[in-house]
Amino acid sequence: MLCVDWLEKQMDKCDTMAEWLYRQFSYEYAEQSLSDWQHEFAEGQFDGRWKSLIATEHGQLLGGAALACADLSTRPDLGPWLACVFVTPEARGRGIAEQLIEGICNHARDTGVATLYLHTQDKSAYYAKRGWEVLERFENWDKEQWLMSRDLQ
Numbered sequence: 001m002l003c004v005d006w007l008e009k010q011m012d013k014c015d016t017m018a019e020w021l022y023r024q025f026s027y028e029y030a031e032q033s034l035s036d037w038q039h040e041f042a043e044g045q046f047d048g049r050w051k052s053l054i055a056t057e058h059g060q061l062l063g064g065a066a067l068a069c070a071d072l073s074t075r076p077d078l079g080p081w082l083a084c085v086f087v088t089p090e091a092r093g094r095g096i097a098e099q100l101i102e103g104i105c106n107h108a109r110d111t112g113v114a115t116l117y118l119h120t121q122d123k124s125a126y127y128a129k130r131g132w133e134v135l136e137r138f139e140n141w142d143k144e145q146w147l148m149s150r151d152l153q
Helices: 011-024 034-047 096-110 124-128
Strands: 002-006 050-057 060-068 081-087 115-120 133-140 143-151
Touching: 002 096, 011 034, 011 050, 011 060, 011 081, 034 050, 050 081, 050 096, 060 096, 081 096, 096 115, 115 124, 124 133, 124 143
Parallel strands: 081 115
Antiparallel strands: 002 050, 050 060, 060 081, 115 143, 133 143
16 A cells, blocks of 8 residues: 655655655756765755655655755745655556645645745646646756746645
């Protein structure tokens, strides 16, 4: 059975989740070592920088998503952010990402957040179908990106 819960309750999965993110979004971590990112991500579960939900099944990690204070250094004026959305290829197509995203949005709303932001390289259509609006297109990490927001009120 699929279980969605806070990563801080299963910290034994933290380094694996951080490594998956590091490899999937390697262009974002070009100036940071894997071990430094794992340390930052682990601390972020408790200090609010990277509060993450994870999905597991039979004890196996399938993916996660985070509520991040800051996720785009060129836009320090915006936040908080939906970030670190990743589901293993074997588990895709089951609605897991959507459950994680909605869990983060619900938590953000419950804590008083009115607007949540995200940036994506290639999933803008996916997010648009789920209530996110494009704010702008921009280039970062030598890649075209989409800046999007979602009203949580």
